[in-house]
Amino acid sequence: MLLFSLTPLLAVILVPLYGYLDGYDLYEWLAFLGMMLFCGLSITAGYHRMWSHKAYKGHPFLRLIFALGGACALQNDVMHWASDHRRHHRHVDQNDRDPYSAGRGFWFSHIGWILRNYDSGKEDFSNIKDIQQDKIALWQHQHYLLLVLLTNIALPAFLGFLHGDIIACLLLGGLLRLVMSQHVTYLINSIAHMWGKQTYSDASSARDNPLLALITYGEGYHNYHHTFQWDYRNGVKWWHFDPTKWMIRSLSWVGLTTDLKRTDPARVETARLQMQYQRAREQFEFRDIPDNLRAKLEQEYEQFQQLLRDWNETRQQWLEAREKRLQETLAQWERMELRDSYKELKFALKIQRKRWHEVLRSLRSAVATAA
Ligand SMILES: [Zn+2]
Numbered sequence: 011m012l013l014f015s016l017t018p019l020l021a022v023i024l025v026p027l028y029g030y031l032d033g034y035d036l037y038e039w040l041a042f043l044g045m046m047l048f049c050g051l052s053i054t055a056g057y058h059r060m061w062s063h064k065a066y067k068g069h070p071f072l073r074l075i076f077a078l079g080g081a082c083a084l085q086n087d088v089m090h091w092a093s094d095h096r097r098h099h100r101h102v103d104q105n106d107r108d109p110y111s112a113g114r115g116f117w118f119s120h121i122g123w124i125l126r127n128y129d130s131g132k133e134d135f136s137n138i139k140d141i142q143q144d145k146i147a148l149w150q151h152q153h154y155l156l157l158v159l160l161t162n163i164a165l166p167a168f169l170g171f172l173h174g175d176i177i178a179c180l181l182l183g184g185l186l187r188l189v190m191s192q193h194v195t196y197l198i199n200s201i202a203h204m205w206g207k208q209t210y211s212d213a214s215s216a217r218d219n220p221l222l223a224l225i226t227y228g229e230g231y232h233n234y235h236h237t238f239q240w241d242y243r244n245g246v247k248w249w250h251f252d253p254t255k256w257m258i259r260s261l262s263w264v265g266l267t268t269d270l271k272r273t274d275p276a277r278v279e280t281a282r283l284q285m286q287y288q289r290a291r292e293q294f295e296f297r298d299i300p301d302n303l304r305a306k307l308e309q310e311y312e313q314f315q316q317l318l319r320d321w322n323e324t325r326q327q328w329l330e331a332r333e334k335r336l337q338e339t340l341a342q343w344e345r346m347e348l349r350d351s352y353k354e355l356k357f358a359l360k361i362q363r364k365r366w367h368e369v370l371r372s373l374r375s376a377v378a379t380a381a
């Protein structure tokens with residue numbers, strides 16, 4: 011309680027005061043930024059996607075960095091964090107079992123759950139047996155307090171010592187960074203369960219919020235994440251802002267990450283289609299809409315689903331064939347045929363997608379004219 015109220019208070023007073031009296035230079039702001047990234051990415055890529063969800067495997071060196079960055083973020087050791095988080099996914103929105111259930115309001119899910127011992131947050135390590143086998147996680151667990159002090163005080167002080175202003179670096183890289191990096195993570199438990207779109211599923215309160223992704227290293231695509239939690243990406247499209255995903259992918263090129271898990275694109279598309287269909291039905295159920303338009307919706311929905319199934323099948327075949335080619339030469343014509351039908355299907359999908367949105371649009375305008 012003291013820690014969580016004192017640190018923001020001190021940051022609000024001391025950081026501007028020192029800035030007014032002495033000023034900060036570029037080096038000190040870079041130290042702040044570097045430590046923000048160190049903490050933030052250790053939580054998102056390490057604590058969250060690697061340890062809690064096993065979305066990929068990390069090299070011991072990388073796990074060590076994440077263990078240090080996690081201690082620096084002061085969000086408890088990885089065992090507590092992952093145990094709470096797995097419970098959050100398993101019992102999401104159940105107020106008595108989800109440790110930071112959004113159903114208990116913004117304040118509770120943001121930070122309230124940490125401030126007091128609630129029953130829903132009781133320690134129970136039975137769901138992290140795999141992490142208890144991890145030597146680095148164990149080491150962090152045993153030396154947590156020491157690591158917290160080293161990374162939060164010794165590290166920024168050392169950065170300041172190199173530059174000749176220890177206090178400035180302690181204030182920016184230590185204090186301000188600590189408060190900001192903590193609240194950024196908490197936003198994912200609060201805002202990302204309140205504001206945004208339920209693109210892939212409405213089974214939980216999790217939302218996709220691209221704006222939130224900008225400050226949470228990509229974790230704002232929280233509806234996708236709760237729907238496909240084993241995926242190393244949260245922003246599934248290549249253009250979705252998800253620096254955590256980009257980092258994990260880049261590290262795989264140098265062997266620091268392996269076994270990156272992805273969801274089949276057809277499965278993702280199917281989930282999205284089903285949500286759109288469900289929403290259209292709810293929206294237009296009691297409206298005055300021509301029967302043929304209703305029939306069209308059903309028909310396009312069926313067709314779209316079938317096409318996605320075909321696409322998935324051909325895609326699997328194509329991936330297998332590519333694999334095979336590495337071992338033996340797959341007959342040339344066979345390969346060409348596969349590739350062609352795969353391309354055709356992708357084209358058909360594009361047309362289908364257009365038709366689907368056309369139907370949704372005409373439904374909407376039919377409602378508008380009827381009203
Ligand atoms: Zn998660």
Ligand SMILES: [Zn+2]
Pocket residue numbers: 098198199203216232236
């Ligand atoms: Zn969540």
